[in-house]
Amino acid sequence: MRADFRIWGLLPAWVIMGFTLIIPIGIVIAVSFAARGAYGGFDWALSGEPYVQILYQVGWTDELEFNPQYLYIIARTLWLAAITTLICMAVSLPVAYYIARQPRAVKAALVYLVTLPFWVSMIVRVYAWLMILGNDGVIEKALVATGLTSGIDSLLFNDGAMLVGMVYSYLPLMILPVFASVEKLDGALIEASHDLYANRWVTLRRVILPLAWPGLMAGAILVFVPCLGAVLEPILLGGGKQLLMGNLIQTQFGGGRNWPFGAAIAVVLMGLVMIVLMARALRDGGRHDAA
Amino acid sequence: MTLKTTLLASAALLALSTAARAEGELHLYIWSDSIAPELITKFEAETGTKVTVDGYNSNEDLLTKLQAGATGYDLVMPSQHFVRIMIDQGLLEDIDAASLAAFQQVDPKWRGQWWDETNDYSIPVAYGTAGYTVNRDQYKGAVDSWSVFFEPSAELQGKIALLSYPDEVVGAAQLYLGVPFCSENPDEMKKVLDLLMAQKPSVAAYTSDNIENRIGGGEVAAHFWWDGNSMKTRANDGANIEYAMPKEGLVGWIDSLAVPKGAANIDNAKAFIDFMSTPENATVQYNYYGHSSPVALDLAVAKYTPENAPELFPTVKVEFSRACSPAAQDLVTKVWTQLLQ
Known part of the structure; x- marks a missing residue:
């Protein structure tokens, strides 16, 4: 009886998941094996061509040649997501630790402040960085006002600006889970560590970090996965000089008029995300078994 | 209880959205901010039709x-080459446009063009060019050729911006190199790629957003852009910018009103096309949008003239973008992907 309810009681969830997640993903996969339409769109026909196209291209002289350009784009996307995740991890630990050590009321206020940016549209938040980093922007004005310099070149349109935007956008997703695990951290353990003559560094490495680790891992996935699909920051702050997977997919569905290829790249992107999630799930599973 | 309420609320919403398809409605899907809001209000007041704009x-x-099967739109505003593609793909409704009152207002030079030879599907509403704009505080040199933009001098190093998609940019490079639009010749398109690759070290950004601020505020010194937008930023915001007239030519576009296949409110859509094309309303539209009008205007009220808006009256040849074959489009995409790889 109860087991039955467990299944049909979740029916609304199954229906929503099916219609809004499973079926659309199925369609994307199906399109990635379809034939492209001449002016966008696609025709049903089984073809592996889009996947071949990821690795090989017809060269300027009309022969099929190995072409690593899409691999570069995939590698660049992974690299950017990884760097963003690492910076977020490094920044969020002290922030979360600090918040967790505050009195209850202050803590609540600080957590609220961390979530506040989510109430503002992503585009608006990225545009704010245009005003901070741009010509005559907040940073330049501040530097000029202090008399340090008479003016600087624009700080926009480089990898640094893009990275700042990415870290800024996704940092709250890291702080919240890290905060959740740091908050539960028992102060007595830190005292015990000091009693056993551990210095601050050893305490951090041997006590705090291991206890915060589950939060850092959860945050890493929350940050890494959306970073793989980032489109806004690379174009608006980075200057769009190099394609990432998100822009590449957009190009193929839009001006490129090659939906099957766009779908194939989306499937590859999805595959990468699944590998990350499964690796994590397997490791967790292993740990539980051991324990 | 809550579940029941939710279900009831959703049912009510569904009922409402179905009602929204009924008579007295008009759903526009047009270029952002392309139609004067006061004309929408006026049309609603005159006809009692409720208009929505996306x-x-x-x-x-x-x-x-449209290919993905979007329904619920009654009027769209594609550019010439996309009118052609949409007609060929069966995405537009035959509204016998030549029989509309609006057609009589259309300048004869825009009738029976290659994108709609029989004038069955579309009525043009605005036209203009794509070229580049320079910020005169940053760059003082001549702007009579695409060479200034594509083969920039040291002065423009790192101070150039293009659009984030290839459509007009590749067209301009083709004009400069003398390569025909929609070329299917890989050698010719390789030359386009080489030109853009050589330009890339001087490029600050490939982005189509927020152009007004970037070029008006001097973040970059030269920006790929459209005639009317450049004119409005100069005239309204007092930006010290100039829209170049390169001797190799400008890339032309003309947007038309057309009805997507299966639209629910075809009569309202036709009424709106006629409404937009009366000299009085077309002039209001012209003064708002700041792009040239293919329909007759009330010249006594028209705000922009060759004297105060030279951007809109090109002195060089204008070549309109074509509907490329898949082979040609693939070469364009290839150029762009390799440029940004």
Whole structure:
């Protein structure tokens, strides 16, 4: 009886998941094996061509040649997501630790402040960085006002600006889970560590970090996965000089008029995300078994 | 209880959205901010029709949405080459446009063109060019050729911006190199790629957003842009910018009103096309949009003249973008992907 309810009681969830997640993903996969339409769109026909196209291209002289350009784009996307995740991890630990050590009321206020940016549209938040980093922007004005310099070149349109935007956008997703695990951290353990003559560094490495680790891992996935699909920051702050997977997919569905290829790249992107999630799930599973 | 309420609420919403398809409605899907809001209000007041407006920022967005089977739109605003593609793909409704009152207002030079030879599907509403704009505080040199933009001098190093998609940019490079639009010749397109690759070290950004601020505020010194937008930023915001007239020519576009296949309110859509094309309303539209009008205007009220808006009256040849074959389009995409790889 109860087991039955467990299944049909979740029916609304199954229906929503099916219609809004499973079926659309199925369609994307199906399109990635379809034939492209001449002016966008696609025709049903089984073809592996889009996947071949990821690795090989017809060269300027009309022969099929190995072409690593899409691999570069995939590698660049992974690299950017990884760097963003690492910076977020490094920044969020002290922030979360600090918040967790505050009195209850202050803590609540600080957590609220961390979530506040989510109430503002992503585009608006990225545009704010245009005003901070741009010509005559907040940073330049501040530097000029202090008399340090008479003016600087624009700080926009480089990898640094893009990275700042990415870290800024996704940092709250890291702080919240890290905060959740740091908050539960028992102060007595830190005292015990000091009693056993551990210095601050050893305490951090041997006590705090291991206890915060589950939060850092959860945050890493929350940050890494959306970073793989980032489109806004690379174009608006980075200057769009190099394609990432998100822009590449957009190009193929839009001006490129090659939906099957766009779908194939989306499937590859999805595959990468699944590998990350499964690796994590397997490791967790292993740990539980051991324990 | 809560579940029941939710279900009831959803049912009510569904009922409402179905009602929204009924008579007295008109759903526009047009270029963002392209139609004067006061004309929408006026049309609603005159006809009692409720108008909704959705915007898009590229022809590709529109085409993709219609191909994906978007329904619920009654009027769209594609550029010439996309009118052609949409007709060929069976995405537009035959509204016998030549029989509309609006057609009599259309300048004869825009009738029976290659994108709609029989004038069955579309009535043009605005036209203009794509070229480049320079910030005169940053760059003082001549702007009579695309060479200034594509083969920049040291002065423009790191101070150039282009659009984030290839459509007009590749067209301009083709004009400069003397390569025909929609070339299917890989050698010719390789030359286009080489030109853009050589330009890339001087490029600050490939982005289509927020152009007004970037070029008006001097973040960059030269920006690929459209005539009317450049004119409005100069005239309204007092930006010290100039729209170049390169001797190799400008890339032309002309947007038309057309009805997507299966639209629910075809009569209202036709009424709106006629409404937009009366000299009085077309002039209001012209003064708002700041792009040239293919329909007759009330010249006594028209705000922009060759004297105060030279951007809109090109002195060089204008070549209109074509509907490329898949082979040609693949070469364009290839150029762009390799450029940004």
